[in-house]
């Protein structure tokens with residue numbers, strides 16, 4: 001099946017599950033196009049997809065240069081571990097950085113946004129599963145970051161919520177527990193920082209997005225089910 005058929009199928013699954021949970025229209029689809037060419041992204045935009053996710057800044061930058069020429073409405077979220085020396089370019093090309101996993105990164109994002117006069121959205125990546133290596137390890141770390149926001153330290157950054165990856169396992173209860181942890185984290189931090197709108201829960205990938213939506217996901221990041229298998233992992 002081609003990208004457009006896959007996309008239609010994924011969207012209809014998202015619709016039916018979110019409807020079943022009484023959350024119709026509340027789940028955004030991020031089409032994860034890493035390791036797939038600009039031509040595949042453009043197949044998706046032709047079918048109405050606007051929002052994309054990429055892991056690596058270099059790859060994303062080259063690809064989206066071409067995509068944006070042909071489809072200026074496309075939007076990009078960075079979802080992979082971000083090195084400090086890639087922040088400048090990441091900030092230039094993305095509307096959101098979902099993988100903020102340490103406070104130092106916020107300092108660099110603020111600096112680079114200020115240079116070009118751009119505001120950017122971010123999500124805090126939280127480590128909820130055994131096998132994922134990235135993300136804040138503790139709620140306190142994110143609390144400290146939000147404290148900085150409340151002190152006005154990051155005028156060009158808008159904190160919008162949280163992102164996680166569930167463990168790669170067949171064990172549905174472990175996956176569900178991971179998503180539940182992110183939902184509880186949001187409840188706790190939103191309570192502590194009512195001045196911010198921490199609405200987003202970015203959770204769920206090709207293999208587990210049904211569970212993620214049941215657990216409150218507002219944003220699913222789906223690659224393989226749309227673009228097909230990648231030649232890496």
Ligand SMILES: *Cc1c(COP(=O)(O)O)cnc(C)c1O
Nearest residue numbers: 032079205206207221222223224
């Ligand atoms: C690659 C990736 C995805 C998409 O994974 P699929 O299993 O191909 O849907 C989602 N989130 C992150 C952070 C990724 O790196």
